[in-house]
Amino acid sequence: MEHPAPQTDEELMLSVQGGDAGAYQELFHRHNRSVLGYLRRRVRDEEHASDLFQETWLNVHRGAHTFKANQRFRPWLFGIAVNTVRDSYRKQGRRIQTTEMVMEPGVPPRSNHPTRMTIEAAIDTLPEHLKQAFLLGAVQGFNHREVAAQLDISPDNARARISRARSHLRKLLKPE
């Protein structure tokens, strides 16, 4: 017996727009782990990440009508996650740190770190604007145009941020 091909994310999203709760559940099942993985890296607070996770999926539902038939679902989903984090900081009256460096690029802490840093720890040293671009572009695999749309910056700027993030990480992860 032939089984029908699984529906694509985009097909499921169109079903969600038609009120199909089962399609929403299937999308949730496919992407919930990667969304939570992104949010945990983004905010580094498990409880806050859980709140954002729930809010992100509710926003997917609330904003389902904004999804267009020619869009890709994953970039759209993560765009919602990015905005949910941004709104959360805004509501809390906290400004997302975009310029201050926890550790200045070009000054890897070699003398204080006899063993190599893990990639996780190194990502945490990235300034916020580089971290955002790196998590979306390098970790989640979105292209420059998609990252640009998610962060509301130009594609060139997205490319530059990802490149600078990688350069920063190399200095930490590959001393000598």
Add this chain to the structure above:
Amino acid sequence: MSLDPTTLWLLGEGPDPGDEARAAFLEAKVPPDLAARTLAAMAELTDGAGATSMRSRLQVHRGGRARRLFVGGGAVAALAAAVLLGLPTAPQQGDLAGMTQRGTGADLPALDLRMAVRTDDGVDRLRADQTYGAGDVFYFRYEAAADGWLHLIHATQAGVQVLESQPVTRGHADLARGGEPLAWTVDDTDPNQAVFALVRTVRPVSADELSQALTGVLDGDAPLAPTTLCQAATTLELSCDAQAVRVKR
């Protein structure tokens, strides 16, 4: 010292490390309660009126007396949960043949109901060939092969009643509310024979809708048994598992 393939990939210096390694880095395991909360919140958005009416039914009285499905607490509930955790999926010796219906729907996701009982002798798995009495307490555990809504049903010759409905993710857990296992206390109004069943729906449905649908397809002439109840559910293309209980009056 060389970097691992995942790190090299993230730095743009190596190939994709493969699905497994990539997923291990990208993904985080979502706690079942977080997933359930999220799906429940979504369901409220989708079908606010239905979900609300279903919740309010949890407090209705049955036959003019307080419902005996309550949230168990403390050490006893923990003990019951431990017993349920240890229960084998397959029926053990002592189960009456044919008393437990386990998903006859060919293409339906598997669903498994396990029950424990607390009696004066302690906590043990529920046995279909044993008779229970007033004061004994039943606990429920599920194992579901797919996300969805689970409905705990109590069926007697008098009818079918939905006791509890809640969204779940695939996996196994105690049927619980607020982190505490749900429990049913036997009293002297229980009929001699009853069936507890778990039925899964893809989306939330109201208790009335579900009980009416099941009643509509139940064979009224057939004796009440897990098999007949689950056959009715399967007719509606719903996963089902059920257990019979005998009560001494």
